Amino acid sequence: MTLTETAPEMPPWRLLLGYVRPHRRALFGGALLALATGATGLLLPLVARGLIDDLSQDRPIGRALLGMAALVVTNAAVGALGSYVLRRTAESVVLGARRTLSSYLLRLRIPAVDRSEPGDLMARITSDTTLLREVTTDSLVGLGTGGLTLVATVALMGLVDPVLLGVTLGVVLCAGTVLALIVPRINRASRRAQDAVGAMGASLERTLGALRTVKASGAEDREERTVHAAAEESWRQSVRAARWSAAAGNTAGLAMQIAFITVLAVGGARVATGAIPVGTLVAFLLYVFYLMSPIQQVVGAVTQYQSGTAALARIQEALRLPAEPAAPPAPLPAPGAPPAALAFEDVRFRYADDLPYVHQGVTFAVPARGLTAFVGPSGAGKTTVFSLIERFYEPEAGVISVDGLALDAWELPRLRSAIGYVEQDAPVLSGSLRDNLLLGNPEADEGELARVLRTTRLDGLVGRLPNGLDTLVGHRGTKLSGGERQRVAIARALLRRPRLLLLDEATSQLDAVNEAALRDTVADVARTTTVLVVAHRLSTVTSADRIVVMDAGRVRAVGTHRELVEADPLYAELAATQFLAAAG
Numbered sequence: 001m002t003l004t005e006t007a008p009e010m011p012p013w014r015l016l017l018g019y020v021r022p023h024r025r026a027l028f029g030g031a032l033l034a035l036a037t038g039a040t041g042l043l044l045p046l047v048a049r050g051l052i053d054d055l056s057q058d059r060p061i062g063r064a065l066l067g068m069a070a071l072v073v074t075n076a077a078v079g080a081l082g083s084y085v086l087r088r089t090a091e092s093v094v095l096g097a098r099r100t101l102s103s104y105l106l107r108l109r110i111p112a113v114d115r116s117e118p119g120d121l122m123a124r125i126t127s128d129t130t131l132l133r134e135v136t137t138d139s140l141v142g143l144g145t146g147g148l149t150l151v152a153t154v155a156l157m158g159l160v161d162p163v164l165l166g167v168t169l170g171v172v173l174c175a176g177t178v179l180a181l182i183v184p185r186i187n188r189a190s191r192r193a194q195d196a197v198g199a200m201g202a203s204l205e206r207t208l209g210a211l212r213t214v215k216a217s218g219a220e221d222r223e224e225r226t227v228h229a230a231a232e233e234s235w236r237q238s239v240r241a242a243r244w245s246a247a248a249g250n251t252a253g254l255a256m257q258i259a260f261i262t263v264l265a266v267g268g269a270r271v272a273t274g275a276i277p278v279g280t281l282v283a284f285l286l287y288v289f290y291l292m293s294p295i296q297q298v299v300g301a302v303t304q305y306q307s308g309t310a311a312l313a314r315i316q317e318a319l320r321l322p323a324e325p326a327a328p329p330a331p332l333p334a335p336g337a338p339p340a341a342l343a344f345e346d347v348r349f350r351y352a353d354d355l356p357y358v359h360q361g362v363t364f365a366v367p368a369r370g371l372t373a374f375v376g377p378s379g380a381g382k383t384t385v386f387s388l389i390e391r392f393y394e395p396e397a398g399v400i401s402v403d404g405l406a407l408d409a410w411e412l413p414r415l416r417s418a419i420g421y422v423e424q425d426a427p428v429l430s431g432s433l434r435d436n437l438l439l440g441n442p443e444a445d446e447g448e449l450a451r452v453l454r455t456t457r458l459d460g461l462v463g464r465l466p467n468g469l470d471t472l473v474g475h476r477g478t479k480l481s482g483g484e485r486q487r488v489a490i491a492r493a494l495l496r497r498p499r500l501l502l503l504d505e506a507t508s509q510l511d512a513v514n515e516a517a518l519r520d521t522v523a524d525v526a527r528t529t530t531v532l533v534v535a536h537r538l539s540t541v542t543s544a545d546r547i548v549v550m551d552a553g554r555v556r557a558v559g560t561h562r563e564l565v566e567a568d569p570l571y572a573e574l575a576a577t578q579f580l581a582a583a584g
């Protein structure tokens, strides 16, 4: 997938802190509890020593026993609370990322959606965000507590013997260099593994979204191979990341062993020359031993951070896609709101810089009220006219205006709330029939709903269904026929009481009886609303107040059926062949 990167990149740790910041108190509390757990653990040997002293001196041991029991219980309780607080914080960070990302993706501009794979975007919300879970808590807390312990231990080592500390740090530095080489590889492999998960989501979505066609084409095996290839790539890269993580962990372990041996050798020599007493060497060796666990902790935190930031990079990449500004929804037009006038002035548009112009100077004007039909060969740019009115895309040159006001002067939600749009393929969303109808106007009352059902001739269908309006229509409305889907889409648009109604081949799949009925409905609506239809049937076109003939990205002619049959050869030909055939 190609995602454009526009904003400058922030370093990953700053991004991560951005996600953690709202939860910093909880995280700090969790870290404190983790430290307290460690501290109560350290107290236990002291109390145990007291117990043994009491026993050896025949003193009652009740108090010491009670103290130990209290300590053990406190340790367990504080430990459990600490780990609960940290996990809860981690889940909150994931939730925050999911919220941010899903809100953002819903506002993506259509060109960005055109360029993306929905399956991959979905993987970013579902899979990548989960990787933030470990990195925020384990990694940050590990770095914090491990780092603190490390500094304290090193300081104590310096107090005991600076020379031996120098030896230890030398070894640790060598290991650090090796780690610096390994760590970026973990990041790279994690990134590729997550990209492969995204690719798998994309190819799954492609296959499951068109499973009937895949089956009918006998393409299951080939589709299976694509999905498996992505799954295997993710496996390969995750295994590679695991290998480098293991290498990092073992490098740290090995470094500590080497440090132990070196300190033993150098320290032994120093003891032999009388530079330090044996006690110092023993104490120092104990510290080297103590150093082991915080170092492992810090290395673990750093490796985990790598896979976390790889996921974070994918999340940020999605957050850099161009989106529409967040704006509160606008109210729908009040009943009886005046119809909208529309004009295109020399509009030039192409879908991308490397694609040919789809509109090469489109000009037409539609007064408020009445029915305007758009006709022209397939690919002429009719659907694109509607996409531009909805501001799914921005024209490169020229002006589009609604009510005399240029589109970019309109507040986007307000513009769209004035429009009812039935797309060419009349999409229906999974859910109930009612959900689908009320999608554009959740406030519509039962009376309005019943009226629109009648005018779109859906009342018969609703009556036949066992659950009526609450019947589930299946993914993309697969449980409805093509004609039923179109009528649902029209009903949905009508329920918004639009000032401007756009119907893109909205009746192409209806039978003659339903089509005639809907034609009457549309004619009726056109008395109070501006209606634009892309039509293929002569019957729709002849009844239009005006017809806009489009060809190859230009408006060829505008007029009534009668005028155009005389004046425009293309229209005359379309009328004589395509329309008649389709209407027959």
Ligand SMILES: Nc1ncnc2c1ncn2[C@@H]1O[C@H](COP(=O)(O)OP(=O)(O)O)[C@@H](O)[C@H]1O
Residues within 6 Å of the ligand: 114, 351, 352, 355, 358, 376, 377, 378, 379, 380, 381, 382, 383, 384, 385
């Ligand atoms: N999202 C898109 N990205 C790139 N090209 C597109 C896109 N949508 C349509 N096109 C191209 O734009 C041209 C006009 O399409 P369209 O407006 O749908 O034509 P019509 O509705 O008149 O049949 C076609 O050549 C089509 O291939």
Ligand SMILES: [Mg+2]
Residues within 6 Å of the ligand: 382, 383, 384, 424, 504, 534
């Ligand atoms: Mg079209």
